[in-house]
Amino acid sequence: MSISDQIYARLSQAMPSSLIEVVDDSAAHAGHAGNPGGEGETHFKLRIRSSAFEGKSRLARHRMVHAALGDIVPRIHALELDLDIV
Secondary structure: OOHHHHHHHHHHHHOOOOEEEEEEOHHHHOOOOOOOOOOOOOEEEEEEEOHHHOOOOHHHHHHHHHHHHHHHHHHOOEEEEEEEOO
């Protein structure tokens, strides 16, 4: 299972009924630190719209995503988060 698929599966389980978009943006970063070989699966953009974010600060929302991803986070180089309420 690809890292993109793992990210989507974990977020879907942690935040059901949410809009979740996972974009592998690794190709745009090929050749620099964190993606020296250009193989992919190192840089991701996540767009999540969820009622679970209601009343949560930006930091709390980021912590929720990182907690859901768990051991995936150390395996990637960059994670861009666009988080909002449905």
